[in-house]
Amino acid sequence: MQDNKKTTPILKVKNVSKYFGGIHALDNISFELSTNKITALIGPNGSGKTTLFNVITGLYKATKGSIHFKKRDITKERIDKIAKMGIGRTFQNIKLFANSTVLENVMVGAYQLLDNETFIDVVFNTAEYRQLEKEILHKTEEILRFLDLYKKKETLVKSLSYGDRKRVEFARAIVGDSKLILLDEPVAGMVEEEKLFLLDKIKELSKKNVTILLIEHQIRFVSELASSIIVLDEGKKIAEGKPVEIQENPLVIEAYLGKGAR
């Protein structure tokens, strides 16, 4: 954490705990994400990675601790407000609107950009509002081209392949110009070709002033992508550092392979 002092952190998680009854899903987690970096969140199953995403995005409220995004306290903020402030996310088990088209799904993410429209604009479809909508449509189509989904824009999501759905979800997360993107296993279950394609896109995105935090299982895969790694185990942060350091960290190896694995 100390070496990142030069850049200002976009996200600051401080002593966050989340208890479900007696279960400590997250236990006193602290870390900072520095702007425009890719950070990976790894850990065995049930270590609290997705819970952490849910706490950051407001779906769960932290039992203890605080979360600051762009220097604003978002610990108790409403879910939709947090999204509008610029945190986008995807889900481990894809959550798309299956009965809507690809275009509509992605546009949902883009509508965050429209914030100053009035009720009258929306209901009466004023010229000004139509202009805004046109811009959104344009932006959405641009993202769809970026992710090679343009040809499928009128397809219903429920008839897409798994890899396509993953990309649609990714598109929805990034279309709203979010400054922080949380990706929950973005390439899990994809075929090799699709994986490489998406990896490229993630790298490209991080060059465009976007901070990325992603959950992934395989350390090897994460190492080439992320500039730093945070490791969770049983709700606790057990390590944080550069990929090389993490790969050699005895605590991490133990968490993954069990005691005495070395």
Place this chain on the structure above:
Amino acid sequence: MDNTSLSHFVQVTINGLSMGCVYALVAVGYGMVYGILNMINFAHGEIYMFGAYIAYSALVCKMGLFSSILLSLFFCGVLGVTVERLAYKPLREASRIAPALTAMAVALLIRSAVMIIWGSSPIMFPQVINNKPIILNNNIRFYPLQFSIIFVTIVIWVFSLWLFKYTKIGKAIRAVSQDRNTAWLMGIDADKIVSIVYLYGSILAAIAGFLIANYYILLFPLMGFLGTIRAWTAAVLGGIGKLSGAVIGGLLIGLVESFAMTYISTAYKDVIIFIVLIIILLVMPRGLLKGRGQKV
């Protein structure tokens, strides 16, 4: 078919269609609420009844036709949103049965309140709309009110379709009804959208209440319950969660009711409606327009 029985047939169809339109209006709101929260809103018909009573009082107090309608829409909208915020919202995460039971309680509450304010015996609705029938050849009577009912329903149907398909609110409603939490995480204020749906549903119910009160010229507290049953049947028949399904279901029920009353028996009309419902659900378990793949 000879000439008199043909004109009789046309007459029954017109009557059925106009009744069906009222049911469709109630069913659309009911179906929207079901679609967005998966909740069986037993209080929906009560709002329709309440709207009719408010319009009655406004008209009795010599308010104009237009302002009475507006007043009734306003009160029903406020009632719908208040009920949602106070009674249903705290139960969002509860099992499906809890809000349904709460809705029953709300229905009883509204019905009792209406009985306290207006009394439990039926009252006559003041006849304000000129409803002199236009007699076509073949002795078919076409009431201007029936024409207004059908016209209003078509306008609302088209408007709702447009609203759902092309506006931001419509897209947000569709997103929230497919997955509330995800929509929320994408920056849609899900609570606000749910309230808007209740508001819209309540306003449609109020319009339907006003039309039915003018049509039957009679108000009674139990009409709300009957409205709920009709709306439920129509929405399920058409395919629950589908806008056009609710409209088609409503029209079908209106027609079946009208024909059953004329050609079979007035006493058995409800039985016949439910027999039709059972047969259709046996053949098409998700309703005519294939609504959600869920149990109803």
